[in-house]
Amino acid sequence: MDFNALRLKYHGDPLKMDEILQAECRHKCARKLPRTLSHDGFRFPSTALAEMATAEPVADFHARMIDGASTVLDMTLGLAIDAFAMSRRGARLTGIELDSHAAEVACGNAEALGIDMEIINADSVEWLRNTDRHFDLIFIDPARRDGAGRHFALADCRPDVTAILPLMMEHASRVMIKCSPMIDISRLRADTSADADIVAVGTRRECKELLLTLPGTGSTSAVTVDDSGEIAGTNGHNQPEPVFPTPGAYLLEPFPAVMKAGPSQLLDDRFGTCRIAPSTHLYCSASVPGGFPGQAFRIIEVHDFNKRSASDIARRYGMLNVATRNFPLSAPQLVKKLGVKEGGDYRLFGVTVAQNRKILIITTNDPTDNTPDSAADSSRHQGLHTS
Numbered sequence: 001m002d003f004n005a006l007r008l009k010y011h012g013d014p015l016k017m018d019e020i021l022q023a024e025c026r027h028k029c030a031r032k033l034p035r036t037l038s039h040d041g042f043r044f045p046s047t048a049l050a051e052m053a054t055a056e057p058v059a060d061f062h063a064r065m066i067d068g069a070s071t072v073l074d075m076t077l078g079l080a081i082d083a084f085a086m087s088r089r090g091a092r093l094t095g096i097e098l099d100s101h102a103a104e105v106a107c108g109n110a111e112a113l114g115i116d117m118e119i120i121n122a123d124s125v126e127w128l129r130n131t132d133r134h135f136d137l138i139f140i141d142p143a144r145r146d147g148a149g150r151h152f153a154l155a156d157c158r159p160d161v162t163a164i165l166p167l168m169m170e171h172a173s174r175v176m177i178k179c180s181p182m183i184d185i186s187r188l189r190a191d192t193s194a195d196a197d198i199v200a201v202g203t204r205r206e207c208k209e210l211l212l213t214l215p216g217t218g219s220t221s222a223v224t225v226d227d228s229g230e231i232a233g234t235n236g237h238n239q240p241e242p243v244f245p246t247p248g249a250y251l252l253e254p255f256p257a258v259m260k261a262g263p264s265q266l267l268d269d270r271f272g273t274c275r276i277a278p279s280t281h282l283y284c285s286a287s288v289p290g291g292f293p294g295q296a297f298r299i300i301e302v303h304d305f306n307k308r309s310a311s312d313i314a315r316r317y318g319m320l321n322v323a324t325r326n327f328p329l330s331a332p333q334l335v336k337k338l339g340v341k342e343g344g345d346y347r348l349f350g351v352t353v354a355q356n357r358k359i360l361i362i363t364t365n366d367p368t369d370n371t372p373d374s375a376a377d378s379s380r381h382q383g384l385h386t387s
Contacts, residue, residue, distance in 0.1 A: 001027070025050035032056060036081065041112030045105040049079045054141075054178075057225040058201060058208055059085035062139070065176065065199075065211065066091055069136035073172065075124035075159075076141045080106045084115050086139070093117035094135070096124035125159050128171055138172040144180055154179065154191050162191050165214075175214045181207040181260060185220060188212060199223055202257025204295075210260070222254075222261035224293050242354050243274040245284050247299050251276075251349065251363050252283040254294035267292075277353045280326040297347055297363035305350065305358040310338050313360065319344030320362070326352045 003024040010016035025044035026037055032055035036042055044050050054062070063085040066072060070091060074083045077095035079102075087093045095117060097103040103121035110117055120127065124140075142157035154161045154177075161168075161177055168175045179188060181200070188210060189196055197216030202208045203226050245251055252273055259281045267273050271289035276282050288296040303309035313320075319341045322331045327350040334350045335342055349361040 003027075021047065029053060033081065036084070036113070039112050042109050043105050043112075044079070045099070045102040049102060053079040054081045055208075056081065056085070057203075061201060061223060061225050062086065062176070062178075062211070063089045063091075065213070066137055066139075069174065071135045071137075073128075073133075073135045073138045074140075075128070075138060075168075076143070077106055077119065078102065078141070080109060080119075082139060082141070083117060084110070084113060087115045087117050091137075094120065094133075096120045096122055096127055098123055125164055125167070128164075128167055131171070133171065135172045137174045137176060138168045139176045139178075140168070141178040153183065154188070165192060169214065177212040177214075179210040179212055181209055181256075183210060185210065185260075189218075194218060197221075198261075200257040200260035201225060202255060202260070204255050207256040207260040220261050222258040222293070224255045224257055242277050243284050244353060245276055245299055245302055245359075245361055247301060249299050250285050250288050251297045251299050251361060252285055252289075252292055252294055253297070254281065254283070254292075258293050276351065277326065280351050280353065282325055282349065282351060299361060299363050300346075301360075301362040303360045303362075305360050309360060313348070313362070314339040317344070317346055317348075317362070320346050320348045322348050322350070324350040327358065328352075 001023070003020055006020045007017065010020065022044060025047055028047070028050050029037060029044075033053065035056055059081045062082050066086055066089060072083075072086050072091045072093050074080070074086075074093060074095040077083060077097040080095055083093050083095045093115075095106065097106060097119065098121075100121050103119055107119050110119065140159075140161060142154070142159055142161050144157050155163070165175070177192070181202070185198055188198060192212060193214055193216075195214070195216050195218045197213045197219045198221075199211045199213075200207055200209075200220075200222040201211055202222070202224055204224060208225075254267065258267075267283060271285070271292050273283035273285045273289065273292070276284055284299075285296075303313070317340060320335075320338070321342060321344065322335045322338070322340070324331050324334055327334070329337060329350060331350075334348075338348075345364060347363045349363065350358070351361060352358055
């Protein structure tokens, strides 16, 4: 449906314009808000808030993270999906929204969903400066966009969390901050506190956010919030020696949130995996470990990256799904360099391993031997070798 064409057609008719807005927002949010949209009375104040709304599985995770807090302040209410999820967990919610229309719509939505919470139309920072109330938890999702584009650093968001962190800590036992997944974790701690607990939250396809909680113990963990397993824990030190990937073994690619958190030692300890290099975020195992938070690909060939191997691969594999990890070329650049077409039943990973060695790993999703030409012979050799 062309919603822009409908707006042009019904321009000047406020009732029709609102109908178009609701239809477009429901279309945009059908996958991430199915439970909420089962209520016919739920309404959207704008397409911008619809696009920025937290997906229900992520909001449910936020609600689990409030960890017994009975009073919660949401300083950036927006569409209120997070606040509604926390309220369902039994917390008494106070939500503050700067935009008067969004605040009014949130009040109606809370009533439509049967949620009892306090909604205030105000500047949340000024409101906090002028109140003597104290909360078990303050939750804030600072805006990362303005007229100039998208921001990632906390100090560039609105409100500036780095400036108001002391104020929030004065009014709450704990503070939970939703941050951009693009922020470097070490930078995030430098901007807030070295003791912050940070959870990388994501789906199978992408890291959605970094969730920071203060006070904490300085832990870094990751969670994937779809139907896969979860992995959580501190990022290990004293990492084991990397291994060199070999045909017959499995190349393991963690889900994006797990890669962001980088708990290499935890993965190795829990699943018996081994890193192929410190900064490549890929692992090897002789078999597919049950419950591993990621995807497993059977390795069928491994080659050094050079002209001869590139020519040979192009000759025997006409099509490849190409990815790169810690590699000097991007995936599109490597496709062009190899002279192959994208697609097919095989994957090629361009990666960097120990001693800055550049290699090409060819894998398949199918654990049976169906490799072209002579590759099947080499793929039968099992095992892992330390590099």
